[in-house]
Amino acid sequence: MKRFLKISSLIVMLLLGGGICAFAQNPLSGKVSVSLKDATLSDVLWTLEAQSHIKFMVKSSDAASVRIPSIDISGGTVKQVLDAALKGSDFEYRVVDNVIAISRKDESAQQKTDAESSRGETAGTPDLPDSASGIPATDAGGKTQAQKKSGPARKITVHGHVMDMGGIALAGATIVQSGATGNMAVADAKGDFSITLPEDAAVDVMFFGMEDQRIEVGGRKTLTVVMKEKVVTLDEVVVTGYGNITKEAYTGSAMTVGSSRIEDRPVGSFEEVLRGNVTGALGSTSGQPGEAGEIILRGFGSLEASNQPLYVVDGVVWDQENVSGSENVASNPLTALNPSDIANITVLKDAASASLYGSRGANGVIVITTKSGNLGETMRIDFSTINGFATMVNTPDIVNGKEYAELWVEGYMNRLVRDALSQYTSNSTTIRRRLGEELTSLYADKEGYLFEGYNFYQWQKLARQEFNNRYAIPTSSGGYNVYDYFGADYAKLPSTDWFKEISRVAPFTKNTLSVRGGFQNISYYASMEYYNQQGTIINSSLERYTLRTRFERNDKDKFFTWGVNTYLAYTMQKGPVAGGSLYMSPMYGANTLPPVVPARLEDGSYNLNFPDNLLNGTHNPLASANEHLNLRPQVSVTVSGNIGFRFTEWLRLTSKVTMYYYNMRRKSYYSSYFGAGLVSHGSLWERSVNRARLTNTNMLSFDKDWVSGHALSAMAGVELENLDYKFNEMEGQGFATDDLPYMSNAASLASFAGEGYSTGMLSLITNVNYSYQKKYLVGASYRRDYSSRFSKAHRAGNFWSVSAGYDIAKEGFMRKARRYMNQLKIKGSYGVNGTLPSQQLYWQNLYNTVRYNTELGAYNNYRERPDLTWEGNRIWNVGLDAAFFRDRLTVSLEYFNRRSSNMLQNVIVSRTSGYSTYFMNTDAGIDNRGLELTLNANVLRVKDWNWDIRLNMSTLKSVYYGIQTQYYDDKQRQLIANGLNVHTWYLRRFAGIDEDTGQVLYRHVDEDGYEYVDTSGGKYFADRQGVPKVFGGIESNLQWGRFSLQTLFTYGLGHYIYDYLGAIRQANDGASNYTVARSQLDRWTPDHREAANPLRLYGGSLDTRSDRYLTKGDYIKLKNVKLTWHVHKALYTKLKMTNAWVYLQAENPFVLCAFKHYDPEMSTAGYREADRYPSACTVTLGISVRF
Amino acid sequence: MKVIRILCAAIAAALLLQGCEKTFLDKQSRSALPGEWVVTTEEGLDILLTGAYNGLQNRYYYGGILYLYEATKGPDFFQRNASGGYSFYSENGYSGGKSQSGNCPNVWTQIYNVIRNTTILLESIDDVTGDIEHLRHIKGEAYAIRALCYFDLLRLYAYPPKFSCTWGSDYDERFKWGVPIIDTMDKGYNVLEYSTYLDADAGEIIVYREDRKEDLTEAQQALLRNYPERIQPGIGRNSADECWRLVESQLEKAWNLMKDVTAENGRIGAAAILALRQRVALYMEDYAAVISLGEEWLSRFESNYAMISYDSYPAQYYKPFSTESIFELKFTESDNNGSNSINYWARKQTYNIPGSELDGKMSENIGYAKLGLTFGTSTSGYELLETYPLDVRRYLICDLGVAGTGWKSIRRYVGEPYHYVHNIPLIRLPEIYFNMSEAFYKRGRINEAIDYLARVTLPRRQEAAPAISSVNTILDERRREFIFEGQTYFDWFRNGRSISGRPVIGYISSSATINFGGASNTTQVVYPIPLLELNANPALRRQQNPGYGEWEFGIGDDETGI
Incomplete structure (x- = not known):
C-alpha cells in the first residue's frame, strides 16, 4: 500500500535551485540540452536541474540504478529527455504540482493491489487527478482499473497548508487521497496545496522525517495539517558501528535514542540521558559537572574488570578511562563530546549486536552517531542558547546548633555516669543495665536522687562545662573565647549550615551554533559549542569549547567516495576532591563538622582550628572549596578519514583511519596555610597524560536485495587498533606564595613518575544477515580478536553470535489483522563475547620499580599469570516486537540471560606469599537474567493535541556462581557468595531499642528456631539487595498547538539503601564529635523510652553492621521536565528566521523515595556515601532559532 | 576488472594482517623491569635487594606500624581517642578470633612481602655470575634482612622465647608456635599445594608438598597414614624453637658473608648484623652468647661509633646518621x-x-x-x-x-x-651496652652490668649508673633511652614484666593491664594470625594465638557494648 510514498524516508529530495514557486508553465515543456554517456538517471536529472529549475522526486537508489548508455538531445523539451532516458526501463514519470515524480511501474501496480486488498469495497473512489497545473499524469496505465471503480461521491477541491509543530511550512509534503495513490498533490514552497477528491475521502499527508498523518476531509474545503516529527518507526535505523540495519529487519536487541532527547538537556556529558531512556540501563551520577556517569547494561559481568559498556563514536572506540591518576579527582574523556552533536545513540545489548565488538562487547556497546548534513539539503543554520542556574538538592537533614548541644551534652553526661559505673564492674552487660537504672533514677528525681554524690543537674553541668570548653570559639590571635552556651552566652552558640556554606546557586550556559546542508554529492556539517556549567559547590565547574566539521562525498555512481570528520574539544573540569579519607573534600567536611563549629572567625578569616582534632583541625571545607585548586583540563582531537571503493552496486570496500588523541592534565594545588598543604608548605600536583589511539578498519561489504524478496548483506574486515598511553607527574612542595602555583616555585619534589603503556588489538570481523521479504530473518557474526594483553598462547579469542527473527504479521494469513497490527516479530539470538582485563601486562613476570635512599629498587607487586585470558560472556536473548495501528503503539518484550564466565578475580591467597590476592581467571561468574519491556504509544492525536508516552521497564537478577571462598565488599556490608545477588546486604537484624536500657536490640534465632532479641550482635542475613529489582523510565510528550510538555521519570523498585554516611557519621549514637542527623533527635532517654534510636553515649558502641541503617529504596524521580513554545511564524519570519522555539526546563527537580534527603541514583550499589557530590537541580531557559 | 579489484583488496588485507600481529601485539612494559632480567643479573639482584629495603620502609613495617604498635602497647604512651589516622583501639581488643580489623593483616602481609624479595634473591643468586665480592655482599644483606623479618614476625605474632621455646625460662606449650617458615617461593606461591601434619600435643609439625610425599622419611609417612585427621591443607606455623633457630642461623650466614663490609648509610653492614645477633641472643635468653657477641662487636666496631656528647645532645640526637647510629632507614x-x-x-x-x-x-x-x-x-x-x-x-x-x-x-x-x-633508627650504639649490662646482670656479674650501664648514663646525665636492684633497673634505663624506638614493650614482654592500663577519660581506656606472668597469660597479648590468612591457609586455623576464638568465616565484629 502506497509503498511509493511510504518509502519517503528513503527518498532524497532533489530540491533543485530552490525556487519552485516561480513555475507557472508545464515543467515538461522547458527547453533543455543533454549529452551524456555511460550515465545514470541521476546524472540526467542533475543536468536537467542545472538548466531548468525543475523539482524531481525520486528514490535516490532508483535514480542511481537506471543506466543510460548514451543520451544526446539538443534543444529538446524535458519531456523528450525523460522519455528517452526512461525508455526501456521499468520506470515511469508523472507531473504533480510542478514536480516530476519518477517511480517504478510495478510499484504503482503493487500500490494499487495493496490498496484494493486493504481498503476493499469501503475505499473511496478516486478520480482522475485534477492538479493545479491541470496536467494529468502521463502514464495512467496502472490506474485505469481503479478509475473504473468510481463511486457516487461528490468531488470537491480542498486547499490546504502543511506545517510542522513549529509552524514552519513543509514544502514538498505529499498529500495523497487515501486508498487512491494516483491522486496526489505536493505542497509548494509555502506549504500550500490543493487536491480534488470525493468529499468523504481521507488524505494521507507525508513528509520526510515526519509522522504520516491521515485526515478525514469530511466535506471541508480548507485543511491545515500540522505534522509532528517522527519519533519511532520501524524504519528507524539500528547503527551497529560496522553498518546499519533497519529496525524492522533487526533480530538483535538494540535501542535508539534520538537527538531530540539529548540535545537540549542541560547535562555536561551524554551518559546522563541514558538512564530512563534506555531499557535495561542502570546508572549513577552526582552533582559534579561532567562527572563520569556510570552506566550498567543488563546487569553485571565482572568483579574486577570494568562493568561499563564500550563507547563507540562514529565508529571509533572512545576512552572512558579515568587517567587522572586518582579516583578522587576523576577525569572523564567523554565530556569532550558535545551532546548537541549527537544524531542518535544506539545501545546494543545482546549477542547479535554486541558480539561484533568481540572481546570488548560483554557489557554492551553504546554506538554514537554524530550529526551530518544530507545530500541536497539546503543550508540550515541553527543557533541555540540555554541559560539557567542550579541549586544543590537532597542534602542531609542535620540538626542545628542548639539541638546539637543538647544531644552532645546528653551523650557526654551518659558517658560520665557510665565511666563512674565501671569502677564497680567490668562486665559490660551489667554496666548497661546499671546505666539504664541510674539514668532512670536521675531523671525521675532530678534534684533529690544522687549518684556518686551528684544529682542530675550536677552531672549535666559537668557535661555542659565540657561542651563549653570543647566548643570554645577560636580567635584569630590563636586563643579561645570560652562562652557559657547554657547561660548568659546562649545566643553566641554558632549554628553553621555547612552545606549552605560550601554551596551556591550556580549559573549554567550553553551556546551552540551549527550549519548543515549538502550539495549534489557532498554533505557537510559544522558546529561550535560553548558550554559553561558551574557546580553547586564553590569552585567546581565544567567548561567546554567544541568544534566539529564533517564532510562526506557520497556519490552513489562513482567508484570512489570519501569523507572526513574532525572533532576538537577543550574541556576544563574543576571540582573538589571526593573520597572520605581525604579531609579536603568539602562534601565530606560538610557531612562531618557539627553546626556548633563556626566556619569563619570573628575577623572573617577561616576557622582553621577545629575542636578535638576534627578533620585534623584545619580542613575547613569552606576554605578547601575556595582555596584549593583541582583542575582537569583536557584537549581532545579526533580526526577520521574514510575512503570507499564501490566495485559494483552491491560490493564495496571501505577503509577508515582514525586518530583519536587526547591530552589530560591534572593540576591540584593545596594552599600552604591550612589542610593538606599546611604539612608541606603548599603542595602542587601536576600530571600530564597523552593518549593516542590509532584505528584502521577495512571492511568489504556485500549488500543485495533481489526482486524475489531475498536480501543478503554481509561483511568481512580487518581492524587494527593501537593505543599509546604516556604520562608524567610530579608533586612539588614548599611554596613561598600561594599565588604562584607552578612547579618552578616549589622548594622540593615530593614525588615524581612517568611511564605508560601501549596496547594493541587485531581483529577479524565478519557478519552475515539474510532476510526473505523482511519476514524471515537470520544473522550471524564472528570475530576473532588478538590482544596484546595476553601471552602469545592465549592471545586470540573467538566471539560469535547467531540470531533469527520471524515477522508473523507479514504472513498472508495475517492480512486482515495487519490493519491493526503491522508487525509481530519474534526473535532470538545467542552468542559469546568477552571482557578484557583492565590490566595491561599482568601475564608477564615484571618487577615494579621503587626507590630507597635515592637508589632504584624493585619488587614484583603482582604474580604473573601467563594463562590469563578473556572473561567470557554468553547471552541469550529472545524477544517479541509488535506494532499496532501503523506504529501508534509499539511493544517490545525481551528476555535475556547473560552469563559471564572465566571471571577475572583478585583471588584471596595466603599472605605468606607476600601478596594478599592473585589476579586470575576463575571458574566463577555472574548469571544475569531479566525481562525488558518497552512500550511506545501515541495516546492522543486529535486536532491540536498530541500525546506520546514511552515506558520502559526492566527486571534484573544477577547471581554469583562458582565463587570459591565467599568474601566481602570493600565496605564490608555486602557479601559476595554463590547464589547471592550482586550487591546483597549482609547485616544483622535490628529489633528496636530496649525500653529499659536504651540499648540496641538484635533479633536472634536459637537452635530450635525460636526467635528472641537481645543486645548482642546476632546472626547475619543476606536477603536484601542494593540494586533495584525493577527499574526503568517513563517519558511523556504532550503537545498542544504551539506548546509541548515533555517529562521524563525514572524509577527503581525492590532494593534497599544502606546509610553508610549515617552509620559512620551522622546517625551513629556513639560517634562523638561528628554532626548529627535530625532523625537522631528521636533517641532513648528515661523520659522517652519508645524511641527509634538508642541512648546517646559519647564514645560508645559502634553498631553499624545491622539493618538499622537499611531503608527501602523504592523511588520515582522526575528527571527532566521541559515546556516548549513554538514561536509564531509571523514573528520569526519578520526576523528572517525559518523557525524559532523557546523552552523552559528543569533537570532533577523532584524525587520521591522512602529514603529521605537523598537522591537514590547516586549509587548503583545501594550505598549512601559520605563524600559524594550531592545532586543538583538545574533550571534553564532555552532559545533556539533556525535560519 | 571487478575481480581484479577485489583480489587486490583481499591481498592487501591479508598482508596487513600478517605483518601486524607480530610487530604490534608484543608489548613491553614501560615502567616495570622484566623478571627474567632481575633474577639473572648482578644489577638486577642489586635492585631487588634495594626493593627489600624499600619494603622495610613501608608504613606497615618499620616506616610506621611496628613502632606505633610498640608505643600503644607499651607503658610510655596513651592513645588519644581522636578522629583520623590509625586506630589502635583494637590492637588489644580483637573480638574473638574473627577480626580482620586493625593493622595485623597488613603487617603480616608486608613482612612476608620483604621475605619474598629476599627469598627470590637467595634462590637465584647462586646461578648469577658477576663481581663475586659484590654478589657475596648482596647475599649477606639478603640473609640479614630475611632474619630481621622473621625476628619481627615472631615478636608480633608469637610469644618471646622465654614463654615459647622449650629452653625458655617460662616455657608453656600453649605458646609454642612460631610463624610459618616460607623458605622457598614454591611454598609461598603454592600454599594450598602443601599440607601440614600437626600434632598439637606433641608439638610435632610436618609441612610437605602433596605431590612430593616420597621425600618424607618413612616414619613421617607412617604418621600421615595413621593420623589423617591431623592433616590440613596449607602451611602451618612452625614451632617457636625452629623459628628462632632459623633467625639465629640466617644471621650467622649473613655475618660470615659480610664480616668485612662497612655499610653505606641506610644499609645493613657487618656492625649491624653482629648487633642484631646480639639482640636475638638476648631474646633467646642465651646470655653467654650476648656477652661474647657483644665483646666481639666492641672490639671490632666500637671505635667507629660514639655516644653523642651531653652538651650537643639536643641539637644532634635526631640528626640522620649520628655517631650512635648502627643501622637506620633513610x-x-x-x-x-x-x-x-x-x-x-x-x-x-x-x-x-x-x-x-x-x-x-x-x-x-x-x-x-x-x-x-x-x-x-x-x-x-x-x-x-x-x-x-x-x-x-x-x-x-x-x-x-x-x-x-x-x-x-x-x-x-x-x-x-x-x-x-x-629517618628511623633500628640499632643504635647504646643497645650494645644495654644488652651487655642485662646479660651480665642475669649471669650474676653485677659489676660488669653496672659498668656497661654507666656507658649510657654518663653521657646522658653525667652520672654513674644507679645500683641495680633488679633487671627492672636496667629495663628502666633502657626505656628512657629507647623511648619510641620500638623496644620497651618487647623488652618487658621478653622479661615477663607486666604493663598496667591507663584509664583516663578522653583517651581509650579499654586496653587494660597486660599481664605477662605465666598462667594468666592467655589474653590477647600478641596479634592474632589474621583472619584472611586463616581463610586462605586452613592449616593455621588450629594454631591461633591464645585469647582468640575459634576460626569461623566472617569479618569479625565491630567493638560492641559500652
Whole structure:
C-alpha cells in the first residue's frame, strides 16, 4: 500500500535551485540540452536541474540504478529527455504540482493491489487527478482499473497548508487521497496545496522525517495539517558501528535514542540521558559537572574488570578511562563530546549486536552517531542558547546548633555516669543495665536522687562545662573565647549550615551554533559549542569549547567516495576532591563538622582550628572549596578519514583511519596555610597524560536485495587498533606564595613518575544477515580478536553470535489483522563475547620499580599469570516486537540471560606469599537474567493535541556462581557468595531499642528456631539487595498547538539503601564529635523510652553492621521536565528566521523515595556515601532559532 | 576488472594482517623491569635487594606500624581517642578470633612481602655470575634482612622465647608456635599445594608438598597414614624453637658473608648484623652468647661509633646518621610515608629551638597527635623521664599539641624540613651496652652490668649508673633511652614484666593491664594470625594465638557494648 510514498524516508529530495514557486508553465515543456554517456538517471536529472529549475522526486537508489548508455538531445523539451532516458526501463514519470515524480511501474501496480486488498469495497473512489497545473499524469496505465471503480461521491477541491509543530511550512509534503495513490498533490514552497477528491475521502499527508498523518476531509474545503516529527518507526535505523540495519529487519536487541532527547538537556556529558531512556540501563551520577556517569547494561559481568559498556563514536572506540591518576579527582574523556552533536545513540545489548565488538562487547556497546548534513539539503543554520542556574538538592537533614548541644551534652553526661559505673564492674552487660537504672533514677528525681554524690543537674553541668570548653570559639590571635552556651552566652552558640556554606546557586550556559546542508554529492556539517556549567559547590565547574566539521562525498555512481570528520574539544573540569579519607573534600567536611563549629572567625578569616582534632583541625571545607585548586583540563582531537571503493552496486570496500588523541592534565594545588598543604608548605600536583589511539578498519561489504524478496548483506574486515598511553607527574612542595602555583616555585619534589603503556588489538570481523521479504530473518557474526594483553598462547579469542527473527504479521494469513497490527516479530539470538582485563601486562613476570635512599629498587607487586585470558560472556536473548495501528503503539518484550564466565578475580591467597590476592581467571561468574519491556504509544492525536508516552521497564537478577571462598565488599556490608545477588546486604537484624536500657536490640534465632532479641550482635542475613529489582523510565510528550510538555521519570523498585554516611557519621549514637542527623533527635532517654534510636553515649558502641541503617529504596524521580513554545511564524519570519522555539526546563527537580534527603541514583550499589557530590537541580531557559 | 579489484583488496588485507600481529601485539612494559632480567643479573639482584629495603620502609613495617604498635602497647604512651589516622583501639581488643580489623593483616602481609624479595634473591643468586665480592655482599644483606623479618614476625605474632621455646625460662606449650617458615617461593606461591601434619600435643609439625610425599622419611609417612585427621591443607606455623633457630642461623650466614663490609648509610653492614645477633641472643635468653657477641662487636666496631656528647645532645640526637647510629632507614622528601609517618601520627609539629621559650611548643597544627606521654604514676613515661634533673633526654618531652590540655609527647623524631620526613633508627650504639649490662646482670656479674650501664648514663646525665636492684633497673634505663624506638614493650614482654592500663577519660581506656606472668597469660597479648590468612591457609586455623576464638568465616565484629 502506497509503498511509493511510504518509502519517503528513503527518498532524497532533489530540491533543485530552490525556487519552485516561480513555475507557472508545464515543467515538461522547458527547453533543455543533454549529452551524456555511460550515465545514470541521476546524472540526467542533475543536468536537467542545472538548466531548468525543475523539482524531481525520486528514490535516490532508483535514480542511481537506471543506466543510460548514451543520451544526446539538443534543444529538446524535458519531456523528450525523460522519455528517452526512461525508455526501456521499468520506470515511469508523472507531473504533480510542478514536480516530476519518477517511480517504478510495478510499484504503482503493487500500490494499487495493496490498496484494493486493504481498503476493499469501503475505499473511496478516486478520480482522475485534477492538479493545479491541470496536467494529468502521463502514464495512467496502472490506474485505469481503479478509475473504473468510481463511486457516487461528490468531488470537491480542498486547499490546504502543511506545517510542522513549529509552524514552519513543509514544502514538498505529499498529500495523497487515501486508498487512491494516483491522486496526489505536493505542497509548494509555502506549504500550500490543493487536491480534488470525493468529499468523504481521507488524505494521507507525508513528509520526510515526519509522522504520516491521515485526515478525514469530511466535506471541508480548507485543511491545515500540522505534522509532528517522527519519533519511532520501524524504519528507524539500528547503527551497529560496522553498518546499519533497519529496525524492522533487526533480530538483535538494540535501542535508539534520538537527538531530540539529548540535545537540549542541560547535562555536561551524554551518559546522563541514558538512564530512563534506555531499557535495561542502570546508572549513577552526582552533582559534579561532567562527572563520569556510570552506566550498567543488563546487569553485571565482572568483579574486577570494568562493568561499563564500550563507547563507540562514529565508529571509533572512545576512552572512558579515568587517567587522572586518582579516583578522587576523576577525569572523564567523554565530556569532550558535545551532546548537541549527537544524531542518535544506539545501545546494543545482546549477542547479535554486541558480539561484533568481540572481546570488548560483554557489557554492551553504546554506538554514537554524530550529526551530518544530507545530500541536497539546503543550508540550515541553527543557533541555540540555554541559560539557567542550579541549586544543590537532597542534602542531609542535620540538626542545628542548639539541638546539637543538647544531644552532645546528653551523650557526654551518659558517658560520665557510665565511666563512674565501671569502677564497680567490668562486665559490660551489667554496666548497661546499671546505666539504664541510674539514668532512670536521675531523671525521675532530678534534684533529690544522687549518684556518686551528684544529682542530675550536677552531672549535666559537668557535661555542659565540657561542651563549653570543647566548643570554645577560636580567635584569630590563636586563643579561645570560652562562652557559657547554657547561660548568659546562649545566643553566641554558632549554628553553621555547612552545606549552605560550601554551596551556591550556580549559573549554567550553553551556546551552540551549527550549519548543515549538502550539495549534489557532498554533505557537510559544522558546529561550535560553548558550554559553561558551574557546580553547586564553590569552585567546581565544567567548561567546554567544541568544534566539529564533517564532510562526506557520497556519490552513489562513482567508484570512489570519501569523507572526513574532525572533532576538537577543550574541556576544563574543576571540582573538589571526593573520597572520605581525604579531609579536603568539602562534601565530606560538610557531612562531618557539627553546626556548633563556626566556619569563619570573628575577623572573617577561616576557622582553621577545629575542636578535638576534627578533620585534623584545619580542613575547613569552606576554605578547601575556595582555596584549593583541582583542575582537569583536557584537549581532545579526533580526526577520521574514510575512503570507499564501490566495485559494483552491491560490493564495496571501505577503509577508515582514525586518530583519536587526547591530552589530560591534572593540576591540584593545596594552599600552604591550612589542610593538606599546611604539612608541606603548599603542595602542587601536576600530571600530564597523552593518549593516542590509532584505528584502521577495512571492511568489504556485500549488500543485495533481489526482486524475489531475498536480501543478503554481509561483511568481512580487518581492524587494527593501537593505543599509546604516556604520562608524567610530579608533586612539588614548599611554596613561598600561594599565588604562584607552578612547579618552578616549589622548594622540593615530593614525588615524581612517568611511564605508560601501549596496547594493541587485531581483529577479524565478519557478519552475515539474510532476510526473505523482511519476514524471515537470520544473522550471524564472528570475530576473532588478538590482544596484546595476553601471552602469545592465549592471545586470540573467538566471539560469535547467531540470531533469527520471524515477522508473523507479514504472513498472508495475517492480512486482515495487519490493519491493526503491522508487525509481530519474534526473535532470538545467542552468542559469546568477552571482557578484557583492565590490566595491561599482568601475564608477564615484571618487577615494579621503587626507590630507597635515592637508589632504584624493585619488587614484583603482582604474580604473573601467563594463562590469563578473556572473561567470557554468553547471552541469550529472545524477544517479541509488535506494532499496532501503523506504529501508534509499539511493544517490545525481551528476555535475556547473560552469563559471564572465566571471571577475572583478585583471588584471596595466603599472605605468606607476600601478596594478599592473585589476579586470575576463575571458574566463577555472574548469571544475569531479566525481562525488558518497552512500550511506545501515541495516546492522543486529535486536532491540536498530541500525546506520546514511552515506558520502559526492566527486571534484573544477577547471581554469583562458582565463587570459591565467599568474601566481602570493600565496605564490608555486602557479601559476595554463590547464589547471592550482586550487591546483597549482609547485616544483622535490628529489633528496636530496649525500653529499659536504651540499648540496641538484635533479633536472634536459637537452635530450635525460636526467635528472641537481645543486645548482642546476632546472626547475619543476606536477603536484601542494593540494586533495584525493577527499574526503568517513563517519558511523556504532550503537545498542544504551539506548546509541548515533555517529562521524563525514572524509577527503581525492590532494593534497599544502606546509610553508610549515617552509620559512620551522622546517625551513629556513639560517634562523638561528628554532626548529627535530625532523625537522631528521636533517641532513648528515661523520659522517652519508645524511641527509634538508642541512648546517646559519647564514645560508645559502634553498631553499624545491622539493618538499622537499611531503608527501602523504592523511588520515582522526575528527571527532566521541559515546556516548549513554538514561536509564531509571523514573528520569526519578520526576523528572517525559518523557525524559532523557546523552552523552559528543569533537570532533577523532584524525587520521591522512602529514603529521605537523598537522591537514590547516586549509587548503583545501594550505598549512601559520605563524600559524594550531592545532586543538583538545574533550571534553564532555552532559545533556539533556525535560519 | 571487478575481480581484479577485489583480489587486490583481499591481498592487501591479508598482508596487513600478517605483518601486524607480530610487530604490534608484543608489548613491553614501560615502567616495570622484566623478571627474567632481575633474577639473572648482578644489577638486577642489586635492585631487588634495594626493593627489600624499600619494603622495610613501608608504613606497615618499620616506616610506621611496628613502632606505633610498640608505643600503644607499651607503658610510655596513651592513645588519644581522636578522629583520623590509625586506630589502635583494637590492637588489644580483637573480638574473638574473627577480626580482620586493625593493622595485623597488613603487617603480616608486608613482612612476608620483604621475605619474598629476599627469598627470590637467595634462590637465584647462586646461578648469577658477576663481581663475586659484590654478589657475596648482596647475599649477606639478603640473609640479614630475611632474619630481621622473621625476628619481627615472631615478636608480633608469637610469644618471646622465654614463654615459647622449650629452653625458655617460662616455657608453656600453649605458646609454642612460631610463624610459618616460607623458605622457598614454591611454598609461598603454592600454599594450598602443601599440607601440614600437626600434632598439637606433641608439638610435632610436618609441612610437605602433596605431590612430593616420597621425600618424607618413612616414619613421617607412617604418621600421615595413621593420623589423617591431623592433616590440613596449607602451611602451618612452625614451632617457636625452629623459628628462632632459623633467625639465629640466617644471621650467622649473613655475618660470615659480610664480616668485612662497612655499610653505606641506610644499609645493613657487618656492625649491624653482629648487633642484631646480639639482640636475638638476648631474646633467646642465651646470655653467654650476648656477652661474647657483644665483646666481639666492641672490639671490632666500637671505635667507629660514639655516644653523642651531653652538651650537643639536643641539637644532634635526631640528626640522620649520628655517631650512635648502627643501622637506620633513610627517608627522603620523595620517599616517605607522609601523613602515615610515625611523627605525623604521634604528635603535632613543635618548635625545636633549644633554650628558646617556644621550644617544645606546638608550632604548626600538623599531625594527628594521637600519642600522649603517660603521666600521673611512678611508672608513667613522663615521670620516668623526669626522674633525673640532669637527664638530657628530658629534652625529648614536648607538647602533644592538643589545645586545652597539658598533654605531652616525645620528639624522638624531628622531621626536616617537613614534620613527616625523618629517618628511623633500628640499632643504635647504646643497645650494645644495654644488652651487655642485662646479660651480665642475669649471669650474676653485677659489676660488669653496672659498668656497661654507666656507658649510657654518663653521657646522658653525667652520672654513674644507679645500683641495680633488679633487671627492672636496667629495663628502666633502657626505656628512657629507647623511648619510641620500638623496644620497651618487647623488652618487658621478653622479661615477663607486666604493663598496667591507663584509664583516663578522653583517651581509650579499654586496653587494660597486660599481664605477662605465666598462667594468666592467655589474653590477647600478641596479634592474632589474621583472619584472611586463616581463610586462605586452613592449616593455621588450629594454631591461633591464645585469647582468640575459634576460626569461623566472617569479618569479625565491630567493638560492641559500652
